[in-house]
Amino acid sequence: MKSGHESLELIRRYIDGDAAEADREELQDKLRCDPTTRRLFARYANIDATLGGGGIALGEVAFPARPARTTWLSGRPLIAAAAGIVFGMFCTSIVFAYVGPSLGRVLTLLQDSFESGPAPEVTGMPREIGKWSGDFTEIVGEQQGVKPSSGKQMLRFLRADYEGKVNPEGSYMSDVYRLVDVRAYRREFGDGGAVAQLSAGFNAVPFPEGAGFDCAVFLHALDAETALVLREKQDANVIRESLAMACNHRARLDRDPKTWQPVSAELRLPAHTEFLLIHLAVQSSLSRRPVTFDGHYLDDVRLTLGRRAPLP
Amino acid sequence: MRPPEDIKHDQFLRLYVSQEEALLGFVRTLVPSREDAREVMQEVAVLLWQRLGDLDDPSNFRPWAFGVARFKAMAWKRDRTRDRLVFDADVLELLADEVTEHADAYEAERRALESCVEKLDPAQRKLLDAAYAPGARVDALAAEAGRSPMSFYKALHRIRLALMNCTQRILAQEGLT
Numbered sequence: 443m444k445s446g447h448e449s450l451e452l453i454r455r456y457i458d459g460d461a462a463e464a465d466r467e468e469l470q471d472k473l474r475c476d477p478t479t480r481r482l483f484a485r486y487a488n489i490d491a492t493l494g495g496g497g498i499a500l501g502e503v504a505f506p507a508r509p510a511r512t513t514w515l516s517g518r519p520l521i522a523a524a525a526g527i528v529f530g531m532f533c534t535s536i537v538f539a540y541v542g543p544s545l546g547r548v549l550t551l552l553q554d555s556f557e558s559g560p561a562p563e564v565t566g567m568p569r570e571i572g573k574w575s576g577d578f579t580e581i582v583g584e585q586q587g588v589k590p591s592s593g594k595q596m597l598r599f600l601r602a603d604y605e606g607k608v609n610p611e612g613s614y615m616s617d618v619y620r621l622v623d624v625r626a627y628r629r630e631f632g633d634g635g636a637v638a639q640l641s642a643g644f645n646a647v648p649f650p651e652g653a654g655f656d657c658a659v660f661l662h663a664l665d666a667e668t669a670l671v672l673r674e675k676q677d678a679n680v681i682r683e684s685l686a687m688a689c690n691h692r693a694r695l696d697r698d699p700k701t702w703q704p705v706s707a708e709l710r711l712p713a714h715t716e717f718l719l720i721h722l723a724v725q726s727s728l729s730r731r732p733v734t735f736d737g738h739y740l741d742d743v744r745l746t747l748g749r750r751a752p753l754p
Numbered sequence: 755m756r757p758p759e760d761i762k763h764d765q766f767l768r769l770y771v772s773q774e775e776a777l778l779g780f781v782r783t784l785v786p787s788r789e790d791a792r793e794v795m796q797e798v799a800v801l802l803w804q805r806l807g808d809l810d811d812p813s814n815f816r817p818w819a820f821g822v823a824r825f826k827a828m829a830w831k832r833d834r835t836r837d838r839l840v841f842d843a844d845v846l847e848l849l850a851d852e853v854t855e856h857a858d859a860y861e862a863e864r865r866a867l868e869s870c871v872e873k874l875d876p877a878q879r880k881l882l883d884a885a886y887a888p889g890a891r892v893d894a895l896a897a898e899a900g901r902s903p904m905s906f907y908k909a910l911h912r913i914r915l916a917l918m919n920c921t922q923r924i925l926a927q928e929g930l931t
Contacts, residue, residue: 450911450915451911454907454911454914456786456839458892458907458910459786459787459839460907461839463838466838466839466841470841470842470845473841473845473848473849474842474844474845474848477852480848480849480852481852481856483783483849484783484849484852484853484856484860485860485863485918486914486918487779487782487783488779488782488783488853488860488863488864489863489867489914489917489918489921490782490788490914491775491778491779491781491782491783491788491791492775492778492779492864492867493867493871493882493886493914494788494886495775495778497775498867498868498871499871500871500879500882500883500886613764614768615764615767615768639888656771658771660767678762678763678764679762679763681763681803682766682803682804682806684800684803685800686796686797686799686800687796687799687800687803688792688795688796688799689770689771689774689799706888708792708888709796710792710793710796725771748889750789750889
């Protein structure tokens with residue numbers, strides 16, 4: 443009979459992908475016969491999933507202003523020009539980087555800290571490719587003790603509705619969206635081996651005890667037809683036709699305006715992906731009633747495309 | 755004039771967001787790696803979205819979503835019959851039953867985890883942060899830290915066990931165990 447310690451080591455090996463076939467067999471036998479081992483395994487997996495889910499700040503809480511390698515690479519506009527696609531004059535650039543063996547070459551599709559360009563259109567879903575839209579927001583400089591994560595400006599969430607929204611009184615989530623055309627990169631992900639990573643920084647002024655706010659990032663992979671319907675009909679329900687979706691919503695905003703909280707999500711792109719829909723939001727985590735946003739901010743949005751080995 | 759589809763969209767997001775963490779824990783129990791779990795979760799999210807109309811009562815979203823996730827995880831397993839690390843179907847069913855039946859306990863443990871992480875010392879948090887960064891590889895992290903992969907795994911294991919003990923203590927104090 444294996445001790446609890448040895449069972450935990452077997453579970454550890456399995457969860458870490460470090461188990462030999464014999465380990466897997468031994469663990470499976472125990473799981474089949476022993477409810478206690480099943481409970482232990484499920485708890486261990488639950489802890490692992492939660493730690494890996496991005497909802498808990500594990501290391502430094504402060505949001506890094508900007509990775510050094512990005513600064514270096516942003517000064518390579520010729521690469522963007524060669525790619526033939528420029529999403530914005532200042533806020534966006536196409537850059538390549540090597541960030542590690544797991545992702546290999548990484549393409550930065552969007553990097554925006556709201557230093558230029560108009561405020562998001564107040565239309566809910568985007569009507570145009572490459573432009574921000576969403577609920578009522580504004581572009582602001584430092585205010586209420588909150589400094590932009592980088593640059594001199596940031597986006598402020600104002601309300602949970604947009605012009606003409608049906609039933610605005612039921613809204614509790616303030617959203618911004620952006621549609622990104624990735625058709626030029628089909629070679630990068632046409633074999634199902636590419637992943638898109640979306641990250642953004644969120645911040646808030648101190649809010650009262652009894653209130654709570656979560657920040658969320660969503661990333662949808664769309665085909666061209668779905669993206670077209672989305673733009674023309676402004677129909678949020680169209681997103682149900684997404685080829686795939688990833689989200690990360692569990693970052694609870696703290697009450698410290700000095701810290702920017704990073705939230706990210708990763709999506710493996712289906713082979714037929716032609717557009718990505720970015721969706722960033724702040725929502726009340728405690729109340730399902732309509733809320734006001736007295737000082738909730740977004741900055742440093744980054745969308746990258748990299749490669750991982752295709753699934754078997 | 756936009757139809758009530760916006761409301762459905764909001765409703766889905768609200769429901770999904772409220773249970774996504776639970777779903778991720780559920781799926782993670784049934785597949786060998788975090789990467790696998792993310793893959794299955796993508797498919798689960800899309801299917802939930804498409805089938806939202808089948809949900810009669812929003813208060814039943816979690817059990818309904820667990821059912822969808824179980825279906826997707828089993829389909830994922832069937833596609834990987836040669837993967838030596840995937841458990842047999844009967845064991846996956848037992849694990850799925852375990853998480854479904856005790857979903858509230860696992861949710862409570864997730865809630866307690868945040869304060870337990872805050873109690874770790876900076877070195878432990880740094881190690882966790884590195885190990886759970888997207889795309890992190892233990893062999894590379896270990897080499898960077900000048901230690902063996904096994905030593906890195908062991909350190910990570912000790913931290914996880916400390917966190918499990920901590921969450922149990924918190925739940926016991928709250929009378930939840």
